[in-house]
Amino acid sequence: MIMPMRFDLDEFIRKLTDAGVPQRQAEAHAAALADVLEANPVATKADLVLLKAEILAEVQQMFDALYRRINRMFAVMMLLHLITLAKLFWPA
Template structure:
């Protein structure tokens, strides 16, 4: 069912003749154009069918694109998950390696500190023994000096007594002289 396009051949012929086209040629042009337009016209049902077909193709294309996007999203999610798992494994391995190195360093440092402490304890013990030896030596020398002082005191006691008596006698003599 074709719907012819409205076409006024008489008006068209007149326009051509006014433009200088001979009447026979103008009529032939008008008839040929009228026939061509009548055969090339599209019916409304054909337009509806064409519209339905185009919409169906668009919907199919949309569904195909949605499927491709979803497949891409799934693939990317899988790759991201794989990368995250790989990175987590590398981080865990690095953490374990660093923990082992820190533990090894800690043991090494503890051993060095213990060795240094033992060395310092030995040196302190040596110094304490030396100090104790010096203290004993000094105590011996002090005791010796105290003994000598006591001996000198014993020697000077009669001199003190004599000096005291001499002073007393001098005092008595002075009192007698001045009295």
């Protein structure tokens, strides 16, 4: 589930003011950062695990389809080889 990132506004403001930023400016920075973090949600670890599972399932499906296609091509190649051998050794 994608969630907005949360952070401690008061702690952020305190760190800015401790570094010499005026209180009003620190509050404005904190409010702006809170708006950005709220508007741009981040993926959680569970989101990434789910995405990984979906990608792996899709890759497995593609691999299975490729494997079936290669097997069909091999069967056709063997059949053509047998026909060629039959024509060489058992002429009509």
